[in-house]
Amino acid sequence: MWIDASENNTPDGFEAFAYTDNQGYFSYNPNTGTNYCQSDEASLQRFCLQIGSQSGDLVIKVEKGVELMTGEPFKSVLTTSVSVDAVRENL
Numbered sequence: 001m002w003i004d005a006s007e008n009n010t011p012d013g014f015e016a017f018a019y020t021d022n023q024g025y026f027s028y029n030p031n032t033g034t035n036y037c038q039s040d041e042a043s044l045q046r047f048c049l050q051i052g053s054q055s056g057d058l059v060i061k062v063e064k065g066v067e068l069m070t071g072e073p074f075k076s077v078l079t080t081s082v083s084v085d086a087v088r089e090n091l
Helices: 084-089
Strands: 057-063 077-083
Touching: 077 084
Parallel strands: none
Antiparallel strands: 057 077
């Protein structure tokens, strides 16, 4: 997954990205209580989507992977818009 700052549906080298864990979560997994962004383990930090000092709305995109319910390959791009300010208020 990546923050598509250029909005071109392609992860560019300058855009922040993270991997999802085996349950499809990034940054925080509520099932395990794991906060990947606060972990000291480098192997877990790859699941943390770093947004830095950005504010406003971000476009986050996810591509590839496996659909967890069916086990079928996911071959498209999912897009969502996230308010950084709202997320920070809930931390």
